[in-house]
Amino acid sequence: MPRIDGTARLDTGDAATAVLVRDWATHAHVAHVTPDIDGAWEATVPAGTYDITTIGPAGYQPACEGPITVSA
Secondary structure (H helix, E strand, O other): OEEEEEEEEOOOEEEEEEEHHHEEEOOEEEEOOOOOOOEEEEEOOOOOOEEEEEOOOOOOOOOEEEEEEEOO
16 A cells, blocks of 8 residues: 655644544545654555645644645
8 A cells, every 4th residue: 555654843843743634535534643753754545635634732723735646
């Protein structure tokens, strides 16, 4: 299965609390990962198109990006 990865940091430069990977078309939850101290994260996902949501602590506005296409 292919892998998707990135770096999730808040506007403050701190690592995000969580990263959600959702199917672009259906918004179905595909993966939920916790970034390491530097914000690096990765998830194994089926080939497809996704949106990535970066989640921070309380008071932080979640940020989405996508579509991101992952091929086999």
